[in-house]
Amino acid sequence: MKTYTNPIYAWKRSADQDGAPPRRPVIVVGAGPVGLAAAIDLAQQQVPVLVLDEDDTVSVGSRAICYAKRALEILDRLGCGERIVRRGVEWKVGRVFFRDEQVYSFDLLPETGHRRPAFVNLQQYHLEECLVDRLAELPKAEVRWRNKVVAVTAREDDVLLRVATPEGEYDLSCEWLIACDGSRSPVRALLGLEAEGQVFHDRFLIADVHMKSDFPAERWFWFDPPFHPGQSALLHRQADDVWRIDFQLGWDADPELEKQPARILPRLRSMLGEKALFDIEWASVYTFACRRMHRFRQGHVLFAGDAAHVVSPFGARGANSGFQDVDNLIWKLKLVLAGRAPERLLDTYDAERVAAADENLLNSTRATDFITPKSKVSRTFRNAVLALAKHHAFARKLVNSGRLSLPHVYRESPLNTPDREGEAFSGVMVAGAPAVDAPVESKAAPWLLDHLRNGFTLLAFEGAIPNKAAEALAHDPVACRILRVGGGPDGDLGDRAGHLRERYDGRPGTCYLLRPDQHVCARWRRFDIDDVRAAIRRATCND
Amino acid sequence: MAALNTGPNMAAPDDFYEDLIALHRDLSEEESALVNAKLVLLLANHIGDPEVLAAAMAAAREDVVASGGSS
Secondary structure (H helix, E strand, O other), X not given: OOOOOOOOOOOOOOHHHHOOOOOEEEEEEOOOHHHHHHHHHHHOOOOOEEEEOOOOOOOOOOOOOEEEHHHHHXXXXXXXXXXXXXXXXXXXXXXXXEOOEXXXXXXXXXXXXXXXXXXXXXOHHXXXXXXXXXXXXXXXXXXXXXXXXXXXXXXXOOEEXXXXXXXXXXXXXXXXXXXXXXXXXXXXXXXOOOEEEEEOOOOEEEEEEEOOOOOXXXXXXXXXXXXXXXXXXEEEEOOOOEEEEEEEOOOOOOHHHHXXXXXXXXXXXXXXXXXXXXXXXXXXXXXXXXXXXXXXEEOOEEEOHHHOEEOOOOOOOOHHHHHXXXXXXXXHHHHXXXXXXXXXXXXXXXXXXXXXXXXXXXXHHHHXXXXXXXXXXXXXXXXXXXXXXXXOHHHHOOOOOOOOOOOOOOOOOOOXXXXXXXXXXXXXXXXXXXXXXXXXXXXXXXXXXXXXXXXXXXXXXXXXXXXXXHHHHHOOOOOEEEEEEOOOOOOOEEOOOOHHHHHOXXXXXXXXXXXXXXXXXXXXOOOXXXXXXXXXXXXXXXX | OOOOOOOOOOOOHHHHHHHHHHHOOOOOHHHHHHHHHHHHHXXXXXXXXXXXXXXXXXXXXXXXXXXXXXX
């Protein structure tokens, strides 16, 4: 590749290979985006973590490139959001073309007052490098490259691993194993577990092209374009003047043949024009499936990211949902390790993230059915929708080139406390929803989400919460911090523009209880310390 | 909630039928299929109510699938 050289992370012999290492609290298998994020989240909260990876570098090829607002907010909490956003390309507008005409465009974040954009595009290798560097800053974390797990024994209270290295094999044990080892998860296979679902009969050519171009930073999707008749195509801008181009090829295409530059170049020339100057950085032909494991928790083994669930790429729901898995899992694991919550709290990781995976699978399957119609009549309806979309607004809602990743709302979660009878709220901040960001006035940090870090927080609007109550909550076994919104000497956060009041329907007295992953788990119109404590017990399975 | 109205609801049914057939005049089978699909989508959006649409879909499929072929 012209714009990127993969770093090599040297294998070092570990002292564990020459002795009987003690049982570790947590081992993460896989140093991809999800495994690295899990390790950062643990280590920055002082939980020792060991990461094992069979390779010695970051992603080969750009692979996952679209990081959604919620994933960026999680990366902010992990201490690497800023670097990733600066390195990448921000976008929020998508355009859909049918044959030679634009049929409609959409804006994924039309309102202002958000720290992070709707999306940042960045090659997966850049993102992984940022995560590897961040992890290296944390003394509680260690990564062992070229350490391949070759045997897993899941016992009642712990997990035993056999690990192969360039200098032979050795054994490790841990209380909890987090498997983030990708869609073909060796850990899953070694345990005899499966991910079930649907394989789609279509092939796609993915090509990264280095080119100076004044195309805007937008997502462009074509159905049946003149340069690639009968199929679809997708264009995304990435960092370093690299462009991602995706060509649908159909099931009958020969993947080996299509990977040859002699086949790729004419396709690119017909799309980009005869005069365009470009180099191919990387190309691959892929198929995809939509499937998930039956359960993401198997005793003391926890599956996250592609190891647990895979979706089609349309909608950017792979890596983004993997970050949300980590966000959901790590605070729970930390409480369980600290003895402040029972193990069954981890069953709610399974319940909440299975529900999220099903939402992603549904969206991604529907997009795939629109993009790759499976019958003649399905294609006719698809083309009818596209033909109507140019002139009729209703049809634009039916065009599905991928429903782009949004965070799942844990509406049905057992961790939620229902609203008090008679208390009504407007807006989207229901129990289970992730906290919506907003600008705030504060000496500490200018965005709400910066103030919601690694613990339970009660966001309290202009209400009199007695200092004694605040003090008591701060010293509970599962502590809760009070964050007061509104002017006056007691206010922690100013809200002069009124974004918080508006987004949270925050009348005086209103309180939101936010979990460590920034999701709402209870809300009230009036503070009551007993209700707050009961809600925290419920959200930690201590009830 | 609204139910699917399958009683007589057109002032001039013969006029409608003539227009419907005329709509497809000189069209190939493929073009006709596209016009029909567009018509279904336009009408479905006009109706909007998911229960009415579901009832209409079920009624449309009735007696079409060969016996024993319920799916």
